[in-house]
Amino acid sequence: MPQFSFDAFRRQPQQDGLRGTWERIDLPPVPRSSHSLDIISGCAYIFGGEINPREPVDNDMVVIRLPFSSASADYFKIPAKPDHTIPTPTPIQDKGKKDGLDEGKGRADKLGDVPPPRVGHATAVIGSRIFVYGGRGGPDMKPLDEGGRVWIFDTRTRLWTYLDPAPAVKGGSIVPHPAPRSYHCATATDRPRDFAPPPPTQPQTWQEWALGDTSKTGIPQDPIVGNVAENAIDEETSGYGTFFVHAGCLANGDRTSDLWAFDVHSRMWTELPAAPGPARGGTSICISKSRIFRFGGYDGQNELGGQLDFLNLEVEMFDDRVTRGEVAVRARGSWQSIVEAMPEASSQEIPSESIQAWPAPRSVSSLEAITFGGGTEYLVLTMGEASPSADGHNGAGKSHNDVWVFQVPPVGMSAASFTAAMFSAVGRKTGEGKWTKVTMGPYDDEVLEMPRGRGWLASAPMFDLEETGIVIWGGLDDNNRRRGEGWILRLA
Secondary structure (H helix, E strand, C coil), X not given: CCCCCHHHHHCXXXXXXXXXXXXXXXXXXXXXXXXXXXXXXXXXXEECCEEECCEECCCCEEEEECCECCECCEEEEECXXXXXXXXXXXXXXXXCCCCCCCCCCCCHHHCCCXXXXXXXXXXXXXXXXXXXXXXXXXXXXXECCCCCCEEEEECCCCEEEEECCCCCCCCCCCCCCCCCEECCEEEEECCCCCCCCCCCCCCCCHHHHHHCCHHHHEECCEECCCHHHHCCCCHHHHCCCEEEXXXXXXXXXXEEEEEEEEECCCCEEEEECCCCCCCEECCEEEEECCEEEEECCECCCCECCCEEEEEEEEEEEEECCCCEEEEEEEECCCCEEEECCCHHHCCCCCCCCCCCCCCCCCECCXXXXXXXXXXXXXXXXXXXXXXXXXXXXXXXCEECCCEEEEEECCCCCCHHHHHHHHHHHCCCCCCECCEEECEEEECCCCCCCCCCCCECCEEEECCCCCCCEEEEECCECCCCCECCCEXXXXXX
C-alpha cells in the first residue's frame, strides 16, 4: 500500500494560484519552426524544421546540453551518419494501392540509410533512442512516402538506423502502415518491455541434463569464460516500447484523425480507434497515467479547442502457465471527451466541472505531461497559434502567449489518490479534471525578459533534470520570424 507523506501535501501546486517561471537558455540562436525537440540524459536534441518557408534545414542533429546546477548550457551539431554495425531489416515493397504519388517514387526500397531533411515530422523517445516518422520534404515539399519506415537516432552512438514495417501475416505481402503525412503528432511508451522468455532447450542426454551444454559453458574444472557476455542482448537494439502517430495532413491535402501504434519489437503497425472529429493537423498528444490525451488542432477552417479527448491504453499479456510476458499495447475501449460547452455530456471517467475557465482554441502548440511529488500528474499546454495566416505556410497567424495546466485524476491506489482524498476530507479543492491558467514570471528577478507568443514550436519535458521542467525551442511568432531561442518552463 502506498505510504502517505505530508511532503506530497506541501509539493502540490495551489490550484487557486498556480505559478510558473520562464528562464531563457543562454546560447546563440538556433532559429527554426516545424521542427522536433527531445530530451535524453540532460541533452535536448533538435532535428529538422525550416528557417525560410518550405525550405527544410539540413539533416544534422543539433544537441543542446541543458544548464544544470553550476554548469552552463552548450551546443553542437552531429552530422547524419548511419550505423552499419546493426543489421537493418530488408525493406518491404508495398503491393497494394498507391498513395497518389508517382509509381515507385519514394518507395522503401529506394530510400537512403539516413533520414533526408524534413519539416512537420513527429518524434518521441523510448529509452536512449529518438523515433522519427513522416514530415514534408523533397523538391515538391510533399509528405515523404517512406513506406511506413520509422527512423531511429541512438543518442549513445550518435548514429541513425531505421525499422521498416513487417507484414501483418508472416510471409505475406500486405504491410499495414500510416499514410504519408505531415504536421501530425507522436508520443511513446516503454511497454511492452517484459517479454516472455524463449522456452528452454530440452536436454538430449543425461550429461546435458546434469551439466548443461558443455560446448558453451565448459565443465567445472575447465569453464569457458565469456559465455554470459557472448549471449548478452542489448535491450534497446532488440527493441521494446510502442511509438504512436496521430492525425496530420495527407498527400492529397486531406486531414485525418487516425491513430497508429508501432510495436518496436515486432516492427508492426496497428491502427487503433480513430479520435473524435473533425480531422485535423497541428494537434498535440501526450501520455499520462496510461491514457493518450489530445488537445487542439486545425481543421482547415478553424483552430480547435473546448474539448480534451483521451483514450485508455492497456498491455496485452501472454501466459501459458509456463512463461508469461507482455505482448503489445492496445486500446481499452473507445475515445472519451471532456467538453467545455456540455459538461453533462462529458466522460464519466473524468467528469468536467460546469464552471471553469478553458484555454482558447489553438493549434501547433505544446502539450506535455509532468509529475509532481506524490504522483500527481499535470498536462501542460503552452502557447500555440490562435488564428491562421491568410498566406498559409508562407505567413504567420496570431499566437497565444499563455500556459495552462490540467490536473489528471489519479488511477487506482496511488499516493496521489490518497493526497486527493485527504484534500477532500479537509475541504480543499483538488483541482482534478480542471483547467487552470498559470501566472508566469521570470525565473531570475533581475532578468525581466519573457518569451513571445508563438506557434509551430517544439517542446519536451526535462524528466532527468527537473521533474516539473519543460523546454520549448524556436517557433514562429506573430511577426513571421523564426524564433531561435530556448526557454525552460518551471511550475512552482
